[in-house]
Amino acid sequence: MKLEGEIALVTGASRGIGAACARSLAAQGAQVIGTATSPKGLRAIDDLYNAHDIKGWSFELDLSSRASIDGLLAEFDKRQQWPSIIVNNGGINRDGLVLRMRDEDWDAVLATNLTGAFHLTKGCLRVMMKARKGRIINISSVVGVIGNAGQTNYAAAKAGLIGFGRALAREVGSRNITVNTVAPGFIDTDMTRALSDDQRNGLLAQIPLGRLGNVEDIGHAVTFLASPEAAYITGTTLHINGGMYMN
Secondary structure, eight states: OOTTOEEEEEOSSSSSSHHHHHHHHHTOOOOEEESSSSSSHHHHHHHHHHHOOOOOOEEEETTOHHHHHHHHHHHHHHTTTOSSSSEEOOOOOOOOOOGOOHHHHHHHHHHHIIIIIHHHHHHHHHHHHHTTTTTEEEEOOTTTHHHOOTHHHHHHHHHHHHHHHHHHHHHGGGEEEEEEEEEOOSSSHHHHHOHHHHHHHHHHTEEEEEEEHHHHHHHHHHHHHSSGTTTTTSSSEEEEEOOOOOT
16 A cells, blocks of 8 residues: 555546546555546546545536636645645547637637646645645646647647646656656547547557557556655656557
């Protein structure tokens, strides 16, 4: 139980990668605060906690809203339960080619996926710095590194998280706070299951391991970066994509 006594905040914890991170962190003893954007998402988190005996609580959070983020920060203060681990996973997509992309679709994705992570991390940072301890893990994407047609907004936000993490790592390293980024490739989720056979086969042809990743692959990596064993790793981007992108 390497994370016994730690409190982990996981945004977007109701399903997919976020839920896998919550399960993996809890399995190592962390208490988990999970966020979702709707009451339905909160019920999914509560069901997850009950099914896996996870200690923690959930909160309805809109990452594009400063007021919503401030509400979560106030809840931390009220409960006196500030996270020592932050997993910036929550995000949305509003895909479309640039020539057809509406301004509001660009703004919504950047506000949620990048600016929201900035405001939430900033709000938690003072407590981490005072404690001289913390782990910040941003969930980016292979799309933020290699690009993908029809996802300029998503790619920009995910690439921004990588740069944000590197710069922040330099700012807070002296306080024993590490900042790293995990960049998943194509993972077996509801979105990829909706692909046609031709689309799926075309995707698999680009992956040396010949398969999509599992959400557990990401959850285990996040838990490692949150653990004492990763104390000397900061400012890095861990690519988990089956070899689709190598650096």
